[in-house]
Amino acid sequence: MDLDYIMKTRKMTRRFKDTPLEDSVIEELLKSVRFSPSAGHAQGFRFLVLTDFFARIKFFEITCDKEWLNTDKAKQLIKAPVIIIPFALKRSYIDRYNQQDKLNSHMNRNFMESQSTPFWITDLAFAVMLLLLKAQDLSLGALFFAIHNNEHDLKEQFGIPSDADLIGTLAVGYKNETQYRKPRKSLGINDLIKFNTWK
Numbered sequence: 001m002d003l004d005y006i007m008k009t010r011k012m013t014r015r016f017k018d019t020p021l022e023d024s025v026i027e028e029l030l031k032s033v034r035f036s037p038s039a040g041h042a043q044g045f046r047f048l049v050l051t052d053f054f055a056r057i058k059f060f061e062i063t064c065d066k067e068w069l070n071t072d073k074a075k076q077l078i079k080a081p082v083i084i085i086p087f088a089l090k091r092s093y094i095d096r097y098n099q100q101d102k103l104n105s106h107m108n109r110n111f112m113e114s115q116s117t118p119f120w121i122t123d124l125a126f127a128v129m130l131l132l133l134k135a136q137d138l139s140l141g142a143l144f145f146a147i148h149n150n151e152h153d154l155k156e157q158f159g160i161p162s163d164a165d166l167i168g169t170l171a172v173g174y175k176n177e178t179q180y181r182k183p184r185k186s187l188g189i190n191d192l193i194k195f196n197t198w199k
C-alpha cells in the first residue's frame, strides 16, 4: 500500500475476529521494528508477543477489571489473536551514551537524566507507530491501549525485566468492524502547525 493511503486509513480497531494470524504475517509485522530509529542506535526497545490463548487471557486477567472483562467491548477486544507488550530498557541508553563517541559529543554528563522525555520512551513510541502502520499495510486491525492495572504483576508473570518501562499494549488481528468509532473532531492544519515561531 501507498504510505499516504496507509496513514489516512489507519484507525484503531476495537473489534477483532478470533481467526489466528499466520506465522508469516506475524513475522512480517514484527520485522518492521528493526527499521525504527533510536537515539544513538541504542535500540532499547523490546516486544513480548503473546500468541498463546492462555497467555493472552492471563494478560487481560492481570491488567483489566473483572467487571470490564464481561462487557461486550472487552469480548470483542479479547478475540485479537496477538497481543504485543512493548517495553523500553533505560539501561541500553545509559550503556550506549557511556561509550566513547557519545562521551565525546555530549559534554553534559547528566544529559540522560536531564531529558524531560527520555529517549527510550520516544524510541519505543516510534517503534509502536511502525507496528501500527505496518498492521494497516497488511490489512490487519490494531489497537494501542493503556495498561490499566498491575504493571508489577504483569512483569513478574511474563518475565519482563522489573526495570523496564511499559507504555501500553497492542492488540492485533483481523478486523471485525467496518464502522469505526466516530472520532472527535480532528484539529485543522493551522491548529497543529505554525511556521517559524509559536507566538
Ligand SMILES: Cc1cc2nc3c(=O)[nH]c(=O)nc-3n(C[C@H](O)[C@H](O)[C@H](O)COP(=O)(O)O)c2cc1C
Binding pocket: 010, 011, 012, 013, 014, 144, 145, 146, 147, 168, 183
Ligand atoms: C497513548 C495512547 C493511549 C491510548 N489508549 C487507549 C485505550 O486505553 N483504549 C482505547 O480504546 N484506545 C486507546 N487509544 C486510541 C485512541 O483513542 C485513538 O488513537 C484516538 O481516538 C484516535 O483514533 P484513531 O487512532 O483511530 O485515528 C490510545 C492511543 C494512544 C496514542
